Amino acid sequence: MMNILAPSILSADFTILGEQIKETEAAGAQYLHFDVMDGLFVPSISFGLPVLKSIRKASNQVYDVHLMIEEPIRYIEQFAEAGADIITFHVEAASDPREVIDKIHSLGKKAGLAIKPKTPVEAVKSYIEHIDMLLVMTVEPGFGGQKYIDECTDKIREARDLIKEKGLSVDVEIDGGVTMNNINVPLKAGANVIVAGSAVFNGDIQENVRSLMAEFEIV
Template identity: 60%
Template sequence: MNILSPSILAADFKNLGHQIADVDKAGAQYLHIDVMDGVFVPSISFGMPVIESIRSATDMVFDVHLMITDPIRYIEEFAKIGSDIITFHQEATDDPQAVIDKIHSFGKRAGISIKPDTPVSVLAPYLDKVEMILVMTVEPGFGGQKLIPKTLDKIREVRAMLNEKNLSTDIQVDGGISKDNVKTVIDAGANVIVAGSAVFKGNAGDNAAELLKILGN
């Protein structure tokens, strides 16, 4: 099943509650929440108070993407405020397995992410330890970028690695996804699609519905 995860990084924050309701009504299954610390990535986004404040606005799966250094420090807090999936970067920790174990200890699904220049081989030890792998299709830290074409090969590599082990682990893609290229990333092997500007620039509900139709939902 293909899943749409609209990224609120591109939302209009003065109308955030309404826009969340619009994408929820359209049928989007996840809500992607980018947490940036200004250290692991140059930008600073939002953190726990925002997530906690919108948790009561929807029953959508909160797909929280931690772009922060040493993520294990904050797993408990993000779990307690309503995250359902917590994804961290392989590059941000010296002990990915410890982070995975910490996420699972709170009954949450774990995801591991890599940047465009990180080889997929670093994921090999964790393929059967996580519920989702996030292949960044842009450099993390800023919205509105164009998809980097070489990342399509990374998606194919990850899917081949999973197929070889007969694993059904989700592959998420994040960055530069549009109505024009979403079919391409699906064909490459992704099944969880993060879309920011493609959803929230314009009528969020209509855009989400159109993307879901392309995804076959």
């Protein structure tokens, strides 16, 4: 499967957000990762629909929206209308994950399902054939700048093995703690969509994107 970099705007400078998004696109980043936090499912509050709608015109990237909110079914339609291409929600946050998946697909969007570091891959096994992407969190969701949790590498491998076993073409995305020094770890374990925040937006954005994506060819 194609390896994809998804810069997370959670680490961007919001005074020049549009410019920085364009820099990630110019350097070749295919996706843009958009973290939505509600202060309930996770302790933090981030940004939501108005921001997504306003930045949708900033680039032609795939807008990868990660909902860290309770009962995401309530907002699927609004995020689809605001410009999301992929909508990912947490299995731990939905009363009926299959209902949410079906809702996302009914709106013509790709559906992703996410698991926190302590949630086993088994929790999404019954949904794996119905989703387009599985997001394995490699930090506790809710805050940027955390260190990659090494124990999550086995979960990435387990997720990829499950997908292969079933003969599916589901992407495995990872989010949290990625740096130039460890990006090869999740890639080798089977992840093919890599979210990176600080590693992209701290310093020279275009150079950071190119350097991170260069690792795709090495692994």
